[in-house]
Amino acid sequence: MIAARRLLVAGFALAFGLSQVQAQESASQPAAAPLPLNELRTFAEVFERIRGSYVEPVDDATLLENAIRGMLEGLDPHSAYLTPEDYTGLQDSTEGQFGGLGIEVGQEDGFLKVVSPIDDTPAAEAGIEAGDLIIKIDDQPVKGMSLMDAVDSMRGEPGSEVRLTLVRGEGRPFEVTLTRAIIKVKSVKTEELEPGYAYLRVTQFQINTGDEVRAAINRLNANGQLKGLVLDLRNNPGGVLQAAVEVVDSFVDSGLIVYTKGRLSNAEMRFNATSANPSGSVPLVVLINGGSASASEIVAGALQDLGRGVIMGTDSFGKGSVQTVLPLNNDRALKLTTALYYTPSGRSIQAQGIVPDIRVERGHLTVDEGEVGFREADLAGHINNASGNERPTGSEPKPERSLLDDDYQLTQALSLLKGLNIATRARSAD
Structure with missing residues (x-):
């Protein structure tokens, strides 16, 4: 069978x-070495x-x-x-x-x-x-x-x-x-951070994750107004290899995404982009941390090597091995490490991890609500604004709390995206 x-x-x-x-x-197997008879006798x-003497x-x-x-x-x-x-x-x-x-x-x-x-x-x-x-x-x-x-x-x-x-x-x-x-794991989540800037989180790479990411990008950029995207892979433990390839393929037009090498001939596989890139050239920041493992590292490593996004956060977990599940009889199986994977530039990140382009440690933002403001509109006898619109201290509605309020790394990612847009506009004007 x-x-x-x-x-x-x-x-x-x-x-x-x-x-x-x-x-x-695989039909081809490496030549078997002679069985170690001494060790088999010891076994x-x-x-x-044990059969005869155990208590x-x-x-x-x-x-x-x-x-x-x-x-x-x-x-x-x-x-x-x-x-x-x-x-x-x-x-x-x-x-x-x-x-x-x-x-x-x-x-x-x-x-x-x-x-x-x-x-x-x-x-x-x-x-x-x-x-x-x-x-x-x-x-x-x-x-x-x-x-x-x-x-x-x-x-x-x-x-x-x-x-x-x-x-x-x-x-x-x-x-x-x-x-x-x-x-019940929802693989892909999205949210608008600010007008034109979106957040896309992948919690785990499942069979349908690639399709979900592609659909999410198309939805976020339906009117062509997307100025920047944060791809959040923090605390993503990995999952399906093909799903990781499809996610990278949603951001690049061409090139090698990942390849694997092992002892068996069919352990050597190469995955390339298909030019079906719904994100175009939208600026991209990828967030990673020590909980980003395996398939997450494939995505981050490929986007880093291909120059498609800026990797931000802290070093990833460093699992660069591939496991093959070999079914046995009696509904049992072996999960066996059979290969290592490599990023497009040939990096093996096994026990190394992906090093971010910009290191940003985890932190929380706090708002100083005790700040006392004082404006011109608070002064008695101030000259009225011709439009009739005045803004005395305390007149602004308090904004609703968002993801950015408690996530320093995400806030830095958004700031970087805005800076990339400014730089792009400046180059276009030259």
């Missing part, structure tokens, strides 16, 4: 932000010793499954053995709806490290942040657990609760109680 393969560019996720694109089973001996009986199937898990966990943090439940959860996440907490996790020093919380999920609403370490799950220490076991322990029925103990930076441990839910 020819098995379907799925290429992944996201780390293992809880609730679970992995997605995939179809690929064909058989260990197997028999409690362990059935053969459990021992063999644990051995398989050990083989995968000894490779890299993203290769894993998927049980039927794991495999089903991964397939469900491709459609953008799945059960859990909405948090992307990896493993670091035996603990779970938060790669990114997903927008509008229990994890994000509880204030969990990229970089947090999960050290306990329902008072059970994570140290010593496999990644798969730790993830499984955080799963459960929607509506049930789970208590996580986390450490943030150099701070003290703190607890967060979350209610598991059916996660």
